[in-house]
Amino acid sequence: MQRSSGKKKSVARSRTVRRPAKSARQPRVVLLVGTRKGAFVLHGNASRTGFRIAGPQRFGEIVNHVVLDPRDRRTLLCAARAGHLGPSIFRSTDLGETWQEAVVPPAFRKAAPGEAGFTVAHTFYLTPGLSSEPGVWYAGTSPPALFRSEDGGATWRGIDGWNENPLRTVWCPPEDQTPDGSIMHSILVDPRDATHLYVGCSGGGSFESTDAGRSWRPLNEGVEAPASPDPFPEFGQDPHCMALHPLQPDRLYQQNHCGIYRLDRPDSRWNRIGKNMPAEIGDIGFPVVLHPRDPDTLWVFPMDGTTVWPRVSPAGKPAVYRSRDAGKSWERQERGLPREHGWYTVKRQAFSADSCAPLGLYFGTTSGELWMSANEGRSWRQIAAHLPHVYSVVAATLD
Amino acid sequence: MRVAIPSPLRSYTGGREEVQARGATVAELLGELDAAFPGIRFRMIDEQDRIRVHIRLFVNRELVRDLGRHLSDRDEVQVLCALSGG
Numbered sequence: 001m002q003r004s005s006g007k008k009k010s011v012a013r014s015r016t017v018r019r020p021a022k023s024a025r026q027p028r029v030v031l032l033v034g035t036r037k038g039a040f041v042l043h044g045n046a047s048r049t050g051f052r053i054a055g056p057q058r059f060g061e062i063v064n065h066v067v068l069d070p071r072d073r074r075t076l077l078c079a080a081r082a083g084h085l086g087p088s089i090f091r092s093t094d095l096g097e098t099w100q101e102a103v104v105p106p107a108f109r110k111a112a113p114g115e116a117g118f119t120v121a122h123t124f125y126l127t128p129g130l131s132s133e134p135g136v137w138y139a140g141t142s143p144p145a146l147f148r149s150e151d152g153g154a155t156w157r158g159i160d161g162w163n164e165n166p167l168r169t170v171w172c173p174p175e176d177q178t179p180d181g182s183i184m185h186s187i188l189v190d191p192r193d194a195t196h197l198y199v200g201c202s203g204g205g206s207f208e209s210t211d212a213g214r215s216w217r218p219l220n221e222g223v224e225a226p227a228s229p230d231p232f233p234e235f236g237q238d239p240h241c242m243a244l245h246p247l248q249p250d251r252l253y254q255q256n257h258c259g260i261y262r263l264d265r266p267d268s269r270w271n272r273i274g275k276n277m278p279a280e281i282g283d284i285g286f287p288v289v290l291h292p293r294d295p296d297t298l299w300v301f302p303m304d305g306t307t308v309w310p311r312v313s314p315a316g317k318p319a320v321y322r323s324r325d326a327g328k329s330w331e332r333q334e335r336g337l338p339r340e341h342g343w344y345t346v347k348r349q350a351f352s353a354d355s356c357a358p359l360g361l362y363f364g365t366t367s368g369e370l371w372m373s374a375n376e377g378r379s380w381r382q383i384a385a386h387l388p389h390v391y392s393v394v395a396a397t398l399d
Numbered sequence: 400m401r402v403a404i405p406s407p408l409r410s411y412t413g414g415r416e417e418v419q420a421r422g423a424t425v426a427e428l429l430g431e432l433d434a435a436f437p438g439i440r441f442r443m444i445d446e447q448d449r450i451r452v453h454i455r456l457f458v459n460r461e462l463v464r465d466l467g468r469h470l471s472d473r474d475e476v477q478v479l480c481a482l483s484g485g
Contacts, residue, residue, distance in 0.1 A: 084405075084451075084453040086442045086445060086451050088441065103438075119447055
């Protein structure tokens, strides 16, 4: 969905639901899939009943994210690294048939003699800027750092207000390594104000800037933190995925290591809406997906966060959970999914929605399967199997 | 001098297993390689001028860890990829 631009509006408290025109022609959906062994593009037919797989592209490389620029619906950016080689960003204007590497990939400043220097291990997250800022992209990396491009991803520079901030390593200690390294993800740009940014750091927490990244403050009130004697510290939380609703930008959701939360600005205290999930399922998971036309509707994909944290579907029975009332209640959506022995989960960037009506939902699994629902989660069908471990799924539209 | 290129980096050299380059030091050689094959250096050397974890540089079969190591035109340089699993 393309972001709009303009002056910041007052906070909308009433429910905003945009209903699609019934006669509207459905856009053509493509799925951009990043995996541990390359990228794949799935081309959907007009009715979303069939998907043709193209790829692998960047074969053998670890692809964390592939994103289409919604401003031209033509340019792809891909965050990739090879097992032996350093990370880079690649750009394609032919849906991945050919790629051009960034001239200046995201990289930290060269340290002065005697000073500790940082190295980008990989770029994890990519997101385009607003339509009012053509060519602008943001990238989040491991270790957690923020980079910006103003030329469509060809050259990148660090946002010093974060990367050079002496509090960065206090908020996100390098030793607090998540399994694939600490990361910055979920870079959210307020569609009313390009200088208003949110980021999520795993681990470290959520942070907000209202001056285009020059200064930051923690935004973690009410969010539980793992591995902390104080359960609600100012920072140190572990958001897995954050989302901001495009029609109601003061409404944020996050799936955290310690539950599912909602925040309605200008409040700064998150509300743990995951407490309303069934107790036997819990509210641990990686992704959260929003309905682009209804700020009260969201989906999560729970995983087992008990005992030693198996990080697979609870009891081996995969299911999506949907809330249609902003997290006050949840319903299980499992029709078509394995009824037993489905020992996988869905990573934080591997669950996505298209913009069709009814809404299409898509997720990729750690076991290399792709599943889709053409009816907002009521039923699911597998559209690909035997792919590598899926890191990201982005549903995009070409026309 | 001759520089042997490993398979993960041959997308930069048009598939060539060996290229010719010059430089009085390893750092200069890498700079020349990058000028000829843009982007190749950053995949081997990070922004702190450290050789990446899974890259090995050899001069005349001797492991090099110092980018200031002097070179002569008769030296043979090998870039090798160390073990990287998964």
